[in-house]
Amino acid sequence: xxxxxxxxxxxxxxxxxxxxxxxxxxxxxxxxxxxxxxxxxxxxxxxxxxxxxxxxxxxxxxxxxxxxxxxxxxxxxxxxxxxxxxxxxxxxxxxxxxxxxxxxxxxxxxxxxxxxxxxxxxxxxxxxxxxxxxxxxxxxxxxxxxxxxxxxxxxxxxxxxxxxxxxxxxxxxxxxxxxxxxxxxxxxxxxxxxxxxxxxxxxxxxxxxxxxxxxxxxxxxxxxxxxxxxxxxxxxxxxxxxxxxxxxxxxxxxxxxxxxxxxxxxxxxxxxxxxxxxxxxxxxxxxxxxxxxxxxxxxxxxxxxxxxxxxxxxxxxxxxxxxxxxxxxxxxxxxxxxxxxxxxxxxxxxxxxxxxxxxxxxxxxxxxxxxxxxxxxxxxxxxxxxxxxxxxxxxxxxxxxxxxxxxxxxxxxxxxxxxxxxxxxxxxxxxxxxxxxxxxxxxxxxxxxxxxxxxxxxxxxxxxxxxxxxxxxxxxxxxxxxxxxxxxxxxxxxxxxxxxxxxxxxxxxxxxxxxxxxxxxxxxxxxxxxxxxxxxxxxxxxxxxxxxxxxxxxxxxxxxxxxxxxxxxxxxxxxxxxxxxxxxxxxxxxxxxxxxxxxxxxx
Amino acid sequence: xxxxxxxxxxxxxxxxxxxxxxxxxxxxxxxxxxxxxxxxxxxxxxxxxxxxxxxxxxxxxxxxxxxxxxxxxxxxxxxxxxxxxxxxxxxxxxxxxxxxxxxxxxxxxxxxxxxxxxxxxxxxxxxxxxxxxxxxxxxxxxxxxxxxxxxxxxxxxxxxxxxxxxxxxxxxxxxxxxxxxxxxxxxxxxxxxxxxxxxxxxxxxxxxxxxxxxxxxxxxxxxxxxxxxxxxxxxxxxxxxxxxxxxxxxxxxxxxxxxxxxxxxxxxxxxxxxxxxxxxxxxxxxxxxxxxxxxxxxxxxxxxxxxxxxxxxxxxxxxxxxxxxxxxxxxxxxxxxxxxxxxxxxxxxxxxxxxxxxxxxxxx
Numbered sequence: 001x002x003x004x005x006x007x008x009x010x011x012x013x014x015x016x017x018x019x020x021x022x023x024x025x026x027x028x029x030x031x032x033x034x035x036x037x038x039x040x041x042x043x044x045x046x047x048x049x050x051x052x053x054x055x056x057x058x059x060x061x062x063x064x065x066x067x068x069x070x071x072x073x074x075x076x077x078x079x080x081x082x083x084x085x086x087x088x089x090x091x092x093x094x095x096x097x098x099x100x101x102x103x104x105x106x107x108x109x110x111x112x113x114x115x116x117x118x119x120x121x122x123x124x125x126x127x128x129x130x131x132x133x134x135x136x137x138x139x140x141x142x143x144x145x146x147x148x149x150x151x152x153x154x155x156x157x158x159x160x161x162x163x164x165x166x167x168x169x170x171x172x173x174x175x176x177x178x179x180x181x182x183x184x185x186x187x188x189x190x191x192x193x194x195x196x197x198x199x200x201x202x203x204x205x206x207x208x209x210x211x212x213x214x215x216x217x218x219x220x221x222x223x224x225x226x227x228x229x230x231x232x233x234x235x236x237x238x239x240x241x242x243x244x245x246x247x248x249x250x251x252x253x254x255x256x257x258x259x260x261x262x263x264x265x266x267x268x269x270x271x272x273x274x275x276x277x278x279x280x281x282x283x284x285x286x287x288x289x290x291x292x293x294x295x296x297x298x299x300x301x302x303x304x305x306x307x308x309x310x311x312x313x314x315x316x317x318x319x320x321x322x323x324x325x326x327x328x329x330x331x332x333x334x335x336x337x338x339x340x341x342x343x344x345x346x347x348x349x350x351x352x353x354x355x356x357x358x359x360x361x362x363x364x365x366x367x368x369x370x371x372x373x374x375x376x377x378x379x380x381x382x383x384x385x386x387x388x389x390x391x392x393x394x395x396x397x398x399x400x401x402x403x404x405x406x407x408x409x410x411x412x413x414x415x416x417x418x419x420x421x422x423x424x425x426x427x428x429x430x431x432x433x434x435x436x437x438x439x440x441x442x443x444x445x446x447x448x449x450x451x452x453x454x455x456x457x458x459x460x461x462x463x464x465x466x467x468x469x470x471x472x473x474x475x476x477x478x479x480x481x482x483x484x485x486x487x488x489x490x491x492x493x494x495x496x497x498x499x500x501x502x503x504x505x506x507x508x509x510x511x512x513x514x515x516x517x518x519x520x521x522x523x524x525x526x527x528x529x530x531x532x533x534x535x536x537x538x539x540x541x542x543x544x545x546x547x548x549x550x551x552x553x554x555x556x557x558x559x560x561x562x563x564x565x566x567x568x569x570x571x572x573x574x575x576x577x578x579x580x581x582x583x584x585x586x587x588x589x590x591x592x593x594x595x596x597x598x599x600x601x602x603x
Numbered sequence: 604x605x606x607x608x609x610x611x612x613x614x615x616x617x618x619x620x621x622x623x624x625x626x627x628x629x630x631x632x633x634x635x636x637x638x639x640x641x642x643x644x645x646x647x648x649x650x651x652x653x654x655x656x657x658x659x660x661x662x663x664x665x666x667x668x669x670x671x672x673x674x675x676x677x678x679x680x681x682x683x684x685x686x687x688x689x690x691x692x693x694x695x696x697x698x699x700x701x702x703x704x705x706x707x708x709x710x711x712x713x714x715x716x717x718x719x720x721x722x723x724x725x726x727x728x729x730x731x732x733x734x735x736x737x738x739x740x741x742x743x744x745x746x747x748x749x750x751x752x753x754x755x756x757x758x759x760x761x762x763x764x765x766x767x768x769x770x771x772x773x774x775x776x777x778x779x780x781x782x783x784x785x786x787x788x789x790x791x792x793x794x795x796x797x798x799x800x801x802x803x804x805x806x807x808x809x810x811x812x813x814x815x816x817x818x819x820x821x822x823x824x825x826x827x828x829x830x831x832x833x834x835x836x837x838x839x840x841x842x843x844x845x846x847x848x849x850x851x852x853x854x855x856x857x858x859x860x861x862x863x864x865x866x867x868x869x870x871x872x873x874x875x876x877x878x879x880x881x882x883x884x885x886x887x888x889x890x891x892x893x894x895x896x897x898x899x900x901x902x903x904x905x906x907x908x909x910x911x912x913x914x915x916x917x918x919x920x921x922x923x924x925x926x927x928x929x930x931x932x933x934x935x936x937x938x939x940x941x942x943x944x945x946x947x948x949x950x951x952x953x954x955x956x957x958x959x960x961x962x963x964x965x966x967x
Binding site: 406 | 676679695696700709710953961966
């Protein structure tokens with residue numbers, strides 16, 4: 001079941017969607033979500049530009065993507081209808097806020113005739129509900145609530161209505177409203193009244209004849225919570241701080257969508273987290289690097305444009321060989337691009353987007369909850385190998401949520417900072433004397449006797465003294481490449497249930513859900529044999545990638561870019577991988593991958 | 604050392620590996636620090652005759668006074684001739700990229716209030732490419748000592764005009780003379796509401812030591828402009844306040860609580876003239892009572908700003924010394940202590956509780 005809530009960006013659709021998501025998770029359905037909103041905080045009301053939507057896919061089987069075609073559309077005004085109706089499955093359900101369909105709003109949305117009167121909605125099951133009017137009526141008599149305030153609670157009416165339709169429990173939403181508006185009793189009461197009115201309307205009105213029951217998904221036993229990629233990432237960073245015993249130092253500059261990580265982490269002083277909102281992107285990454293020198297787990301996060309600004313400092317971290325985690329929540333580019341839309345087109349920039357030879361490890365989470373583990377992995381590599389690490393998330397992962405089987409924290413990897421404590425060559429301390437993994441010692445200011453200076457100028461290996469010697473620079477350049485190549489990464493795992501697949505679908509990042517979903521569907525419904533694999537480490541690549549690629553007749557690589565991973569695979573392994581590219585600001589959908597698979601297996 | 608006013612905090616659990624043995628037992632036996640303890644084994648590579656040599660010698664000589672072991676001192680620099688400073692100090696050091704030293708240093712200082720953190724920068728590094736970081740470090744009042752070596756020229760890139768070069772300056776990049784209006788670094792720092800702003804001269808060892816002492820004692824960000832002669836690309840830019848025979852006439856030494864007067868016999872001074880503006884006067888004419896008394900502790904910055912504008916350029920009588928020295932909460936200090944205490948007690952239990960916060964459900 002795929003439900004899409006759509007309205008003006010001021011209508012509170014994201015809130016409605018996220019509350020519905022939590023209630024859905026509570027009843028044990030598996031789910032995935034896709035918030036879809038404009039960059040403008042309040043685009044002109046009533047226009048298609050200002051439409052904000054939230055989609056949730058839930059079912060009793062495991063869900064991997066937010067769904068392709070909504071079965072149910074909740075549209076608060078004509079603009080929401082005109083921009084979203086095209087995606088609704090034929091025969092699907094459309095629930096409309098009738099009060100939003102004024103002549104004025106119809107004109108702003110671009111309708112020449114009233115879709116409620118003409119044939120626009122033929123073939124859909126349509127419910128016209130005067131949500132604004134009913135909300136205003138339900139809140140009459142609450143002291144301190146104007147009719148304008150009341151009308152703004154109509155999103156809670158919609159939430160109540162849909163909660164009834166899908167048998168969601170009301171307690172979590174009621175408890176949430178009570179807590180959220182604890183200090184504003186009038187608003188609290190208005191929202192509660194609106195929510196209850198919507199729920200009761202669903203129950204009593206004859207308009208809605210069918211209620212849907214979705215059985216809980218079969219899931220491995222354990223404790224679950226609902227989590228989106230941003231929360232999971234924040235939790236992962238906190239976990240890395242605790243597991244390493246290092247102070248988590250997070251500096252960033254506000255940018256959509258990465259600001260959410262700052263918001264999430266800034267609440268956790270009680271868990272030892274220090275956050276700084278820096279004066280700009282460059283300051284943020286420098287503060288994190290300075291903190292790393294001082295013995296902290298230095299982390300910064302940004303999105304595309306911020307990565308451009310940080311690149312010089314990331315190069316400095318490569319030269320200084322200090323641990324640093326740089327998170328790029330990718331968004332559609334170039335330049336400002338589409339700040340709220342997803343894309344995965346920063347892969348080559350992460351790998352190569354710095355001057356000079358400046359290799360570093362790159363890690364990409366595959367699902368919202370995987371952001372937790374990927375954050376720990378990035379921190380582990382950074383600390384153990386004394387290197388900046390780029391974590392490539394994206395807008396889709398950051399905003400999507402899914403049920404997360406909470407890990408046993410005692411099984412999380414330990415991270416050992418292994419600070420230098422004394423001289424490493426006779427009585428001397430050489431800051432660039434290396435261990436077997438080619439990592440240099442991390443000697444923190446305040447440690448007696450280990451005073452040293454590091455910087456961006458080329459250093460003599462061992463002593464760390466400035467050196468312009470030709471043979472030393474050649475040696476250091478190769479050494480910096482080698483030490484990243486030596487970072488241990490797990491082998492690429494292949495899922496080939498029949499064992500006879502000719503086609504391998506290889507993905508990275510947030511395409512995981514769509515690829516897995518597509519493979520399952522074609523195996524089940526078309527009897528097609530197809531293998532899948534997913535790259536979590538983009539640098540260094542797992543040692544067996546070449547062998548895996550060469551063991552399939554064809555390799556399909558779906559990407560939300562113009563084929564960046566394919567370039568790397570072709571260059572590294574001389575295998576003619578095939579690209580499926582999608583750059584429309586939306587995630588890769590299951591249907592996209594199914595079509596590409598079927599086109600290649602001769603269906 | 605706690606409470607010695609050196610702008611750093613110690614003995615609060617920020618200890619690093621191996622430190623305890625030294626600080627608890629070895630310190631009493633250690634001989635007093637000397638200049639040699641702060642001098643690294645690296646060969647200094649500035650041009651012969653550069654003002655940076657004098658500054659380096661002064662700083663190395665001054666450091667023992669702090670009473671802080673070199674292991675707890677961090678120098679952070681950017682790019683430019685001044686950037687090399689870090690390699691010559693036998694302390695911990697970071698040589699960052701162009702303009703970003705205040706941001707790097709903010710990361711060091713806010714996470715480790717037990718360290719004494721010094722930034723060395725130049726007029727191009729701090730006022731051009733890194734202007735933003737400088738003003739933000741100052742307005743936040745990050746506990747940093749920022750030394751700006753102002754030579755009014757780009758030296759390392761061989762002689763382009765800088766943001767402090769005078770209008771009309773002919774350089775390699777301005778063959779017809781610069782059209783840019785220059786920054787007055789002291790005015791800029793005051794505009795950013797820095798809590799400590801001072802100026803000194805590279806070769807005036809005693810005045811520099813006095814100024815560094817005051818900067819070190821200040822809690823929070825301290826900004827010190829140092830007039831530094833570049834004898835290759837901009838020789839003599841500060842002769843009015845630096846050269847023997849002229850400095851005696853032109854240095855206006857600001858001292859808190861004292862009349863602002865100058866000249867070999869103190870025969871000249873600063874007084875408020877008609878229209879309320881500060882003016883240079885002959886004491887004999889204006890009278891002792893008319894002379895301005897300097898107040899560096901005035902929270903309201905307009906007097907300091909007026910003083911910074913007494914001389915548009917350092918070509919005549921020019922104030923040096925401490926313009927402003929006021930107290931404001933030090934950025935991040937309390938939080939750092941709180942976090943350090945919190946972290947000591949964190950473990951997997953707290954992590955587990957975090958993951959289970961909010962709404963959860965169980966599948967059996």
